[in-house]
Amino acid sequence: MLPAVVKLCCGISYPHLRSMSGLQRTAVAVISKEITQMKHWAQIKHHIGKPAEPKTEVAVSEDQLFYIQHGKEALRKAVSMLEDGEGWKLEIQENNGDVICSKVIPGAGKVFRLEAVLEASLDDLYDLLFVRVENMHEWNPSIQRVKVLKRAGPETIVTHEVSAETAGNLIGQRDFLSVRHSCKEKSCLYLGGAAIQLESFPPQAGFVRAEDGPTCIVIKALDEDTRKSSFTWLLNMDVKGWLPKSIVNQGLPRAQLDFTRHLRKRLSLR
């Protein structure tokens, strides 16, 4: 716009400029220099300001959006596996009421569903299982380490997890790289997850990297006053490595019972 206006002005003023003399000519020269400088500044501002900001913003949010989408999708798939109540086979029934069932789901293989009732509120469980996920090894000897590698908003994290050498000792130590997504509603909490691959975090020498399929924990408040919650955990894990199926199918529900036992113990300490 500015150059066009300048050109127009020049055109109109050309005959007058030719007949100008002395001071008038100097004044016109100064004004035209000012205009050129203004144009120059506008270009610099445009360069350092606008284009740089959107570029970095887009790069960050695209990356985060990918994890959020991946986590949401995993949670959605896992919850839909739980929603189909048909065809579950009883595996273990504990005296304390904990029940584990299994089901073979096309595409996912054998998955395990643990159902338990915990003496805890949604907030307590959200805090222990999501907010302070890195402290899990302090109360759960099956876990050697959980490290949050990335945060994509308040609900989604990328974690590296290492099980303890003694955990599920039938199966042996594993490490996991997962996206974990949480969704907290008034009386229900969903924790979903699935394995992901990161170039910056390839499988490490000496570790067998297991993969969490779409998996989730659904926690429902049973009673606000007594702080009781129902705890449903869909374990959908490919433990990788060379192991007979019978060993894996014994080890996984065992690991679920151990996890729940340690969680109860931690909750009783409050």
Ligand SMILES: CC(C)CCC[C@@H](C)[C@H]1CC[C@H]2[C@@H]3CC=C4C[C@@H](O)CC[C@]4(C)[C@H]3CC[C@]12C
């Ligand atoms: C059987 C062998 C191979 C593994 C035994 C340990 C298993 C049961 C451990 C290792 C890492 C653990 C996970 C680490 C992190 C989270 C995220 C949290 O928000 C819910 C629990 C959850 C999903 C844990 C569930 C139990 C877990 C999968």
